[in-house]
Amino acid sequence: MASEKGATKEKLEAQIKSADMTEDMQQEAIDIGHCAILLFKTQ
Secondary structure (H helix, E strand, O other), X not given: OHHHHHHOOOXXXXXXXXXXOOHHHHHHHHHHHHHHHHXXXXX
């Protein structure tokens, strides 16, 4: 079971369903969230 998780890495993509932001602001929010997930990943 543990080896299955390591063997099958998923590529997750951000989904913005509704936002009152410019495209640049949306991309920056995605980038910041992505960095936060990488830095503070817990198991």
